Amino acid sequence: xxxxxxxxxxxxxxxxxxxxxxxxxxxxxxxxxxxxxxxxxxxxxxxxxxxxxxxxxxxxxxxxxxxxxxxxxxxxxxxxxxxxxxxxxxxxxxxxxxxxxxxxxxxxxxxxxxxxxxxxxxxxxxxxxxxxxxxxxxxxxxxxxxxxxxxxxxxxxxxxxxxxxxxxxxxxxxxxxxxxxxxxxxxxxxxxxxxxxxxxxxxxxxxxxxxxxxxxxxxxxxxxxxxxxxxxxxxxxxxxxxx
Amino acid sequence: xxxxxxxxxxxxxxxxxxxxxxxxxxxxxxxxxxxxxxxxxxxxxxxxxxxxxxxxxxxxxxxxxxxxxxxxxxxxxxxxxxxxxxxxxxxxxxxxxxxxxxxxxxxxxxxxxxxxxxxxxxxxxxxxxxxxxxxxxxxxxxxxxxxxxxxxxxxxxxxxxxxxxxxxxxxxxxxxxxxxxxxxxxxxxxxxxxxxxxxxxxxxxxxxxxxxxxxxxxxxxxxxxxxxxxxxxxxxxxxxxxx
Numbered sequence: 001x002x003x004x005x006x007x008x009x010x011x012x013x014x015x016x017x018x019x020x021x022x023x024x025x026x027x028x029x030x031x032x033x034x035x036x037x038x039x040x041x042x043x044x045x046x047x048x049x050x051x052x053x054x055x056x057x058x059x060x061x062x063x064x065x066x067x068x069x070x071x072x073x074x075x076x077x078x079x080x081x082x083x084x085x086x087x088x089x090x091x092x093x094x095x096x097x098x099x100x101x102x103x104x105x106x107x108x109x110x111x112x113x114x115x116x117x118x119x120x121x122x123x124x125x126x127x128x129x130x131x132x133x134x135x136x137x138x139x140x141x142x143x144x145x146x147x148x149x150x151x152x153x154x155x156x157x158x159x160x161x162x163x164x165x166x167x168x169x170x171x172x173x174x175x176x177x178x179x180x181x182x183x184x185x186x187x188x189x190x191x192x193x194x195x196x197x198x199x200x201x202x203x204x205x206x207x208x209x210x211x212x213x214x215x216x217x218x219x220x221x222x223x224x225x226x227x228x229x230x231x232x233x234x235x236x237x238x239x240x241x242x243x
Numbered sequence: 244x245x246x247x248x249x250x251x252x253x254x255x256x257x258x259x260x261x262x263x264x265x266x267x268x269x270x271x272x273x274x275x276x277x278x279x280x281x282x283x284x285x286x287x288x289x290x291x292x293x294x295x296x297x298x299x300x301x302x303x304x305x306x307x308x309x310x311x312x313x314x315x316x317x318x319x320x321x322x323x324x325x326x327x328x329x330x331x332x333x334x335x336x337x338x339x340x341x342x343x344x345x346x347x348x349x350x351x352x353x354x355x356x357x358x359x360x361x362x363x364x365x366x367x368x369x370x371x372x373x374x375x376x377x378x379x380x381x382x383x384x385x386x387x388x389x390x391x392x393x394x395x396x397x398x399x400x401x402x403x404x405x406x407x408x409x410x411x412x413x414x415x416x417x418x419x420x421x422x423x424x425x426x427x428x429x430x431x432x433x434x435x436x437x438x439x440x441x442x443x444x445x446x447x448x449x450x451x452x453x454x455x456x457x458x459x460x461x462x463x464x465x466x467x468x469x470x471x472x473x474x475x476x477x478x479x480x481x482x483x484x485x486x
Contacts, residue, residue, distance in 0.1 A: 166400070193456055212438050230414075
């Protein structure tokens, strides 16, 4: 059974209070970098894996996509997504992304924001995505950075006075389950090396076209904790193309 | 003036005592992974940037390369390289790789082992390499991993009893000069994010074909310190192709 922390009421309430949950794309520090990697989706079909509140689905629909299919494992997330004003091009569906199946060449863009680190078996999923894409189609995704996932707790190393000393990397080549603390709750994530992540794209025949570790934008540097994000890479954004 | 620590007698003597300096390619933990990324060089022309003792130059010549040009900034390194039995295909030349110039399309393979982290301005060098390559030619290189270069000292974080706690990442997005301790001496290296490294390849029109963070091979795990190398990525191997 896939872990579905987002249907836990207490966890979901905390998630709802996050800056990015309140302000949407404008509240996500990586959005400008991620948007710059997206192809034009006017008239295109888009699959969003782990759509959450549906911010990106709405962005694609507003950008003229002819069809947007948003997938999420969490009923609460989908209820939240459906409660917003949604253009008719969007369909939301509850599913685990690992269990989806579509005919080959179904989508122009497969997109995923901060969901892949919950997936245990990455390579088979990427092989599926490569198959679901049309020729010339693209995968654009964000995930937690291997530096951020490697040691486990995803927390800084602190001096006795409580100031940050640095960010710890450990167990880097020991891939697999990590128990992280996110919003004060235990959450299972999966650590993979950069080699494995990028290797899955190569192995599925996709061509890597972009790799970006986003930095906080200037106008967000005064948000709590944001300046510390200059000290470590927390996210990895990738774009790839099906030739 | 480029720093040239390798012409410092004391430093060079220590370098000569390293496992990889004594045993050559067989003594380099990353060699198997790096070799797997190399194209067939039989009948091909190869440029080796930062050739050191010439181990790779000899490997290319023995693999049938028609011409191998080994470049190094250090006279001592080149003297050591020339003192070995070298096939006639090899030419060694003293130069800073940043100041080289060749006609477009001069080489089938540009290779570099653990030298790029001494280069301050990476993007112009990669642009040159892309120009020097023939169509269909490849760049294959190793360098220190951004995780390894970010904080500066390149040392573990230790517990009071002297055991390793983890490897520190810090100042990740603050690119530039770092003063590292290598073989007990201060050495200037340059930290770049993965984004910048891979971005330089994309910007020069090269297609990324491989990205590997090598792990110590099984048969070297009992060498001093080698098991700890499973805890952090120390090197980054890249291959790219000129379309």
